[in-house]
């Protein structure tokens with residue numbers, strides 16, 4: 092018999108979202124009349140916009156004609172789309188040949204592990220999006236887990252005490268550093284000074300940063316960097332992973348991209364980009380051509396207007412939630428809301444509460460589903476994540492109910 096991949100044995104049970112779903116189901120079963128509203132999801136809810144929808148439809152139509160049909164395209168992505176991304180999002184920062192189109196950011200984060208292998212040390216923000224660690228566990232780079240987490244992973248607590256920016260000195264030399272900004276779940280967005288510190292640390296200590304910028308489109312403060320390549324030295328130490336999912340509502344359409352600069356090298360001087368090109372051509376066969384046509388439309392003038400309005404819709408939801416969560420009943424209970432207006436997530440601390448206890452209380456008394464912060468890592472304990480992905484009426488109704496929540500113990 093074939094031995095099971097040890098990485099899968101080491102993988103801790105995917106606990107967070109199944110557990111949230113289970114508690115919701117059980118509550119509904121015992122309260123059949125409850126109208127439960129979810130502020131817990133990291134999934135988009137609003138329809139694709141007209142100009143982008145038209146581009147998807149037109150391309151699909153074209154594929155149904157002899158003249159318009161095409162089969163496999165370039166595995167690295169349609170050349171026009173690579174050039175468009177470089178031109179619109181990375182002017183003077185990256186070139187078209189450094190942009191690789193994919194079926195999404197999560198898939199790229201998983202695939203990227205094949206570049207580094209099992210001997211690589213891993214550092215992650217705590218709390219963090221689960222795939223950084225789980226992807227490392229599967230390839231054997233994270234080792235086994237004990238009560239402190241995975242042995243091969245350096246956890247970097249990001250809490251209100253350090254302004255949600257980690258102590259970089261904890262990171263061992265030659266680590267692969269996963270960094271997400273705007274962050275899921277904390278919503279924290281790194282400043283230029285912070286990113287510069289991170290980049291300088293990485294360059295000095297032989298580290299490579301995997302920078303997840305999936306929420307860049309939510310950044311409204313013009314002083315905040317939208318890509319790590321706004322720090323020029325990042326070209327020697329960083330890979331950016333990005334996505335149309337939260338930008339254009341492509342969570343189901345599936346389209347993402349990565350930027351791997353030519354200046355990025357392994358210890359032996361060889362090019363990371365060349366190996367990534369190899370991964371994308373050998374293990375991946377290119378993103379859907381229909382999705383790529385939608386991506387092109389999302390980046391032209393009309394598309395940019397539409398995606399901005401789409402993201403603004405969620406930011407307006409977030410604003411309504413912010414008003415509610417900073418209301419008197421929350422303030423009197425010492426609740427702290429961390430939100431700067433540059434992310435779809437509000438990260439809310441309930442001092443004296445365990446995340447799952449406050450989750451249950453809000454589900455029970457408001458019929459609102461949230462996401463317990465502790466599910467994203469130990470430093471998330473006492474926090475709850477509120478997501479602004481939802482229809483406006485649901486968000487308003489949820490806010491109404493939350494404004495009546497009695498918190499004093």
Ligand SMILES: *Cc1c(COP(=O)(O)O)cnc(C)c1O
Pocket residue numbers: 133194195196197198220271275303305333334335336337341342346347
């Ligand atoms: C939603 C999300 C992504 C996007 O993943 P896709 O596979 O492109 O849909 C990536 N990173 C984070 C942190 C996310 O929350």
